[in-house]
Amino acid sequence: MTTPAIRLTGLEKTYAGGKRALDGISLEIPRGSMFGLLGPNGAGKSTLINILAGLVMKTGGKAEVWGFDIDEHPRNAKASIGVVPQELLFDAFFTPFETLELQAGLYGVPKERRRSMELLEKVRLADKAHVYTRQLSGGMKRRLLIAKALVHNPPVIILDEPTAGVDIELRQMLWQYVRELHAGGTTIVLTTHYLEEAEELCDRIAIVNHGRIVADKSKADLLAQARDKRVLVTLADDIVTLPEIEGVSRIEAPDPRRLDILYDKQAVQAGAILARLQAAGLSVVDVSTREADLEDVFLELTGGLSE
Numbered sequence: 001m002t003t004p005a006i007r008l009t010g011l012e013k014t015y016a017g018g019k020r021a022l023d024g025i026s027l028e029i030p031r032g033s034m035f036g037l038l039g040p041n042g043a044g045k046s047t048l049i050n051i052l053a054g055l056v057m058k059t060g061g062k063a064e065v066w067g068f069d070i071d072e073h074p075r076n077a078k079a080s081i082g083v084v085p086q087e088l089l090f091d092a093f094f095t096p097f098e099t100l101e102l103q104a105g106l107y108g109v110p111k112e113r114r115r116s117m118e119l120l121e122k123v124r125l126a127d128k129a130h131v132y133t134r135q136l137s138g139g140m141k142r143r144l145l146i147a148k149a150l151v152h153n154p155p156v157i158i159l160d161e162p163t164a165g166v167d168i169e170l171r172q173m174l175w176q177y178v179r180e181l182h183a184g185g186t187t188i189v190l191t192t193h194y195l196e197e198a199e200e201l202c203d204r205i206a207i208v209n210h211g212r213i214v215a216d217k218s219k220a221d222l223l224a225q226a227r228d229k230r231v232l233v234t235l236a237d238d239i240v241t242l243p244e245i246e247g248v249s250r251i252e253a254p255d256p257r258r259l260d261i262l263y264d265k266q267a268v269q270a271g272a273i274l275a276r277l278q279a280a281g282l283s284v285v286d287v288s289t290r291e292a293d294l295e296d297v298f299l300e301l302t303g304g305l306s307e
């Protein structure tokens, strides 16, 4: 069996002030996956990524990247990963080309194997290769960060909130490029607050809450976990009493001719609910149903609804 791209075993981090940011994280990220790491603000995602990037020291547990333990083989582990950080920090007086050359130098990539210009072309910054980075727009800086994470050709790329504050057009372009990388065999890990993005892009998703993993599943399984489904019914006449229906967890009438029904899709089907309404003498004019989405699951698991 091949080792996973990333394997965390009981990973812990308690910051100097006593804040326990990671409370025993065990997680495997398969090679070749497009993996979403989700969690509310302060859940511990950045701490986790920074440990893998070698920027934060763990206080317990184990972390391996591409089979290399970060304590025993720090150089190999570091060479196997490229991190695109959240903050747009650059040395303003270097050009994008120089920025990539410098980064390649830091990773010990020999001159003949550097591909700074090729990378700039890939992220569509070739025409800005020789201007000061301080003259780049936020979106351009974001793209330069991606190129910078790729100079040493790592098999794993981690993107920390790559589309925060990025406009829709650029977001589409970034995802297009990330998809290309993934299709070329790179393992992608991304953290995002945009649940619909994770839903669209990722094949596997882990949810972190208060420094712990609360879910780690394929996207399909995670979505199936949201058992409740909703059916909205419009009636021909005003309702007098709400009927009792088996398998229905909630039934409400937002107005006298409409019913908002939440039901457990494993216990009952929409057809049976409608038949029950007809049997109760209610004449149904219109029906719509809605599947749970990742946001429902996320809120359910992180307790967002009850807060």
Ligand SMILES: Nc1ncnc2c1ncn2[C@@H]1O[C@H](COP(=O)(O)OP(=O)(O)OP(=O)(O)O)[C@@H](O)[C@H]1O
Pocket (backbone or CB within 6 Å): 015, 016, 017, 019, 020, 021, 039, 040, 041, 042, 043, 044, 045, 046, 047, 048
């Ligand atoms: N250097 C630090 N010293 C002390 N506490 C810290 C430090 N960095 C982060 N924390 C705390 O650790 C917890 C986890 O933070 P972290 O940044 O990892 O969360 P996150 O999931 O990345 O959140 P966000 O999505 O807001 O970036 C938070 O309570 C945070 O305040």
